[in-house]
Amino acid sequence: MSALSSNWDRRSVLRAAAGLAALGPLAACGSNNGRSGGGSSGKELVQYFHAYGEAGTEQAIKKYAKAYDKAQVTTQWITGSDFESKLFASLLTKNAPDLFEFHPQIQLVKSGQVADLSDIIDPVKDDFNPADIASHTVDGKIYGVRMIDDPQFFFYRPSLLEKAGVKVPTTLDELVEAAAKLTTGKVKGLFIGNDLHAVINPLIWSAGADTLDANNQIAYHTEGVKEGLKKMRGLFTSGHLLLDAPADYWDPSAINQGLCAIQFCGMWAMPQMQQALGDDIGVFAFPKVTDSGKPSVYNGGWSMFVNAKGKNVDLAKEYVKWLWIDQKKYQEDWSLSYGFHIPPRSSLAASATKLKSDLPAEGVKLFGEYGHFDNIGWTQSMITALEDVFANCVRKDGDPEAALDKADQTVNRELKKLFG
Amino acid sequence: MSTTTSRGVSHPAPAKAASARPRRGLRGGATFNFWLFTGPFLIGLLVFVYVPIGWSLWLSFFEARFTVTPDKFVGFDNYRQMLENSNFTGSLVTFTVFAAFIVPLTWALSLGLALLVNRLRFMRAFFRSVFFLPTACSYVAASLIWKMSIFSGVRFGLMNTVLGWFGVENIAWLANPDPPWYWLVIVSARLWLQAGFYMILFLAALQNIPPELYEAAAIDGAGPGWQTFRHITLPQLRATSTAVILLLLVAAYQAFDEFFNLLSKTTWGRPPLVELYYTALGQAQDYGAGSAGAVILTLLICMVTLLQGKFMGFGRGEEAE
Numbered sequence: 171m172s173a174l175s176s177n178w179d180r181r182s183v184l185r186a187a188a189g190l191a192a193l194g195p196l197a198a199c200g201s202n203n204g205r206s207g208g209g210s211s212g213k214e215l216v217q218y219f220h221a222y223g224e225a226g227t228e229q230a231i232k233k234y235a236k237a238y239d240k241a242q243v244t245t246q247w248i249t250g251s252d253f254e255s256k257l258f259a260s261l262l263t264k265n266a267p268d269l270f271e272f273h274p275q276i277q278l279v280k281s282g283q284v285a286d287l288s289d290i291i292d293p294v295k296d297d298f299n300p301a302d303i304a305s306h307t308v309d310g311k312i313y314g315v316r317m318i319d320d321p322q323f324f325f326y327r328p329s330l331l332e333k334a335g336v337k338v339p340t341t342l343d344e345l346v347e348a349a350a351k352l353t354t355g356k357v358k359g360l361f362i363g364n365d366l367h368a369v370i371n372p373l374i375w376s377a378g379a380d381t382l383d384a385n386n387q388i389a390y391h392t393e394g395v396k397e398g399l400k401k402m403r404g405l406f407t408s409g410h411l412l413l414d415a416p417a418d419y420w421d422p423s424a425i426n427q428g429l430c431a432i433q434f435c436g437m438w439a440m441p442q443m444q445q446a447l448g449d450d451i452g453v454f455a456f457p458k459v460t461d462s463g464k465p466s467v468y469n470g471g472w473s474m475f476v477n478a479k480g481k482n483v484d485l486a487k488e489y490v491k492w493l494w495i496d497q498k499k500y501q502e503d504w505s506l507s508y509g510f511h512i513p514p515r516s517s518l519a520a521s522a523t524k525l526k527s528d529l530p531a532e533g534v535k536l537f538g539e540y541g542h543f544d545n546i547g548w549t550q551s552m553i554t555a556l557e558d559v560f561a562n563c564v565r566k567d568g569d570p571e572a573a574l575d576k577a578d579q580t581v582n583r584e585l586k587k588l589f590g
Numbered sequence: 591m592s593t594t595t596s597r598g599v600s601h602p603a604p605a606k607a608a609s610a611r612p613r614r615g616l617r618g619g620a621t622f623n624f625w626l627f628t629g630p631f632l633i634g635l636l637v638f639v640y641v642p643i644g645w646s647l648w649l650s651f652f653e654a655r656f657t658v659t660p661d662k663f664v665g666f667d668n669y670r671q672m673l674e675n676s677n678f679t680g681s682l683v684t685f686t687v688f689a690a691f692i693v694p695l696t697w698a699l700s701l702g703l704a705l706l707v708n709r710l711r712f713m714r715a716f717f718r719s720v721f722f723l724p725t726a727c728s729y730v731a732a733s734l735i736w737k738m739s740i741f742s743g744v745r746f747g748l749m750n751t752v753l754g755w756f757g758v759e760n761i762a763w764l765a766n767p768d769p770p771w772y773w774l775v776i777v778s779a780r781l782w783l784q785a786g787f788y789m790i791l792f793l794a795a796l797q798n799i800p801p802e803l804y805e806a807a808a809i810d811g812a813g814p815g816w817q818t819f820r821h822i823t824l825p826q827l828r829a830t831s832t833a834v835i836l837l838l839l840v841a842a843y844q845a846f847d848e849f850f851n852l853l854s855k856t857t858w859g860r861p862p863l864v865e866l867y868y869t870a871l872g873q874a875q876d877y878g879a880g881s882a883g884a885v886i887l888t889l890l891i892c893m894v895t896l897l898q899g900k901f902m903g904f905g906r907g908e909e910a911e
Contacts, residue, residue: 254873255872258872283656414764415744551876554873
């Protein structure tokens with residue numbers, strides 16, 4: 171310290187400080203923090219979106235944001251496959267987004283990361299699909315505004331099925347059999363993603379089980395699910411599955427490029443498939459796994475949440491209300507102009523003519539008839555636990571009972587932390 | 591960006607102050623100059639290395655989910671959870687297997703390349719650069735190329751196309767862990783990326799071997815080729831080999847990029863860093879358990895380093911040999 175005071179007089183310190191201050195704005199220009207400075211109204215919001223695959227989606231989200239005049243809204247379009255990780259990590263920092271899209275998961279509520287949006291949703295609550303309200307509600311408070319519902323099911327090429335003499339499968343056994351018959355030298359029978367994890371929930375539901383029961387206890391550990399896992403193992407090793415495709419299940423490339431005859435995908439990819447394959451495309455739900463089971467469809471989707479620890483909670487809420495509750499034109503554009511999504515607002519769904527006929531109408535029917543919505547109590551670590559089950563006893567030759575027991579440990583520890 | 595500009599400004603200022611009083615000169619400022627030069631690095635070390643280590647140690651005793659400022663003390667609960675977690679203990683095995691493959695392979699390949707390039711009479715610079723170039727490629731980019739074009743599971747993937755000529759069925763290189771083809775993908779990617787760098791190290795060492803040794807050996811009747819290599823070249827490369835093996839081990843310990851990018855959502859083929867990433871920073875966001883795992887890993891690395899020092903005599907100084 172003494173050396174420092176001997177060499178530093180007040181003037182030079184001040185000079186250095188002034189130099190620093192002069193460079194401050196320059197540094198601010200250079201730093202790429204995603205917030206472009208100097209908005210017209212002075213207020214800024216940052217929102218996170220995962221990268222949608224359809225052309226024009228990013229531009230659309232930015233267009234909506236630009237139309238908002240009370241704040242400058244910057245969009246971070248997160249590419250890559252682990253949106254969750256990036257979102258969760260950034261939520262702990264000062265650079266956290268003010269609002270973001272995600273799925274309802276209760277740990278976000280319990281850890282105080284998402285704001286209560288009841289006051290903006292309540293006035294229009296009746297116009298929302300009741301299941302979408304229920305899946306975002308904890309202790310009577312609603313924590314997210316659903317933007318789109320995305321049912322996931324199988325897409326198939328009727329011409330190929332006809333050629334192979336295969337009927338649309340109604341049981342998992344028939345699906346396995348169909349995959350075998352449809353596999354030729356160049357085409358694999360079935361594609362359900364490179365890691366197969368997209369069908370975990372449908373498999374559980376179609377085996378007559380559920381992830382958690384109404385009391386938030388484990389409901390997936392049943393004989394039916396075990397049977398399903400064994401069948402999936404058989405399918406995986408049969409050589410009739412397309413594996414290690416360059417694009418995963420959420421992208422229609424595999425079926426569009428003729429790599430497979432049946433592909434598990436989502437409603438969003440329908441326009442691209444229709445464009446590539448014309449009329450040669452049909453849909454069916456995940457077939458029942460056991461005799462007592464029922465076909466099922468996972469009604470996924472995305473919702474807007476407000477970061478409760480952000481600097482502009484009220485402004486962010488206002489923006490969410492403006493765009494995802496008031497601006498029906500934009501909501502309609504978002505649901506129907508790029509990929510196909512089912513609007514969670516009944517009034518919009520009723521007027522969505524694009525979803526009223528042909529293939530989209532069949533998708534909507536599956537959504538209504540067999541759909542299962544998110545359970546807010548089913549959190550990311552539980553999802554990961556069941557992914558490990560699939561990895562260990564479908565892709566590896568593990569014992570389903572042992573794998574499920576291991577998942578039970580993780581899930582129970584998580585449940586205890588969340589619900590006591 | 592902002593840090594570099596601010597640093598650029600703050601340093602000239604004290605220099606100016608010193609020149610205003612030339613008589614105090616360097617002598618009086620020796621301590622100050624010491625701190626001036628080491629200070630920024632020490633501060634960096636403190637802020638970016640020691641504080642996080644301490645913080646991590648502290649976190650490991652708390653229930654820290656979705657927060658890094660926890661308040662619920664749980665004692666050794668996180669440690670128990672990690673040690674009972676077969677994914678974590680399995681990752682230590684994965685790492686050992688990986689190191690057992692990659693260290694000798696890279697050592698042999700880079701030494702072989704160095705010997706080849708060293709013997710070249712023409713286009714030496716060209717071949718040196720060609721083998722060294724992959725070092726400049728990012729692990730992430732290489733992994734994506736390996737995953738999506740070379741080892742893609744579809745019929746038009748490069749490897750599957752080649753195998754197809756011989757009538758071999760398409761292989762799912764990464765999705766199917768049985769047989770574990772994913773090791774081939776991972777090991778070949780890393781070999782391609784790092785062999786060139788170690789080749790340069792060996793090349794430098796080869797050129798340092800005095801030619802008289804070879805002449806003497808020839809006079810003593812050592813045949814060219816294996817005999818000379820075994821009794822002259824290899825012993826002369828001992829110091830470099832030790833360094834290369836140590837560097838390779840360190841690199842293997844730090845393996846993350848290619849595992850993370852090539853194998854997503856598996857329970858196998860995960861070295862400790864990848865496993866810890868998924869526990870702490872990935873979707874689980876359990877900083878307590880992740881930190882506990884990191885502490886366990888640190889202790890293990892310390893132990894291995896001490897043992898290694900004991901056996902290989904690393905850091906004992908040259909005169910001890």
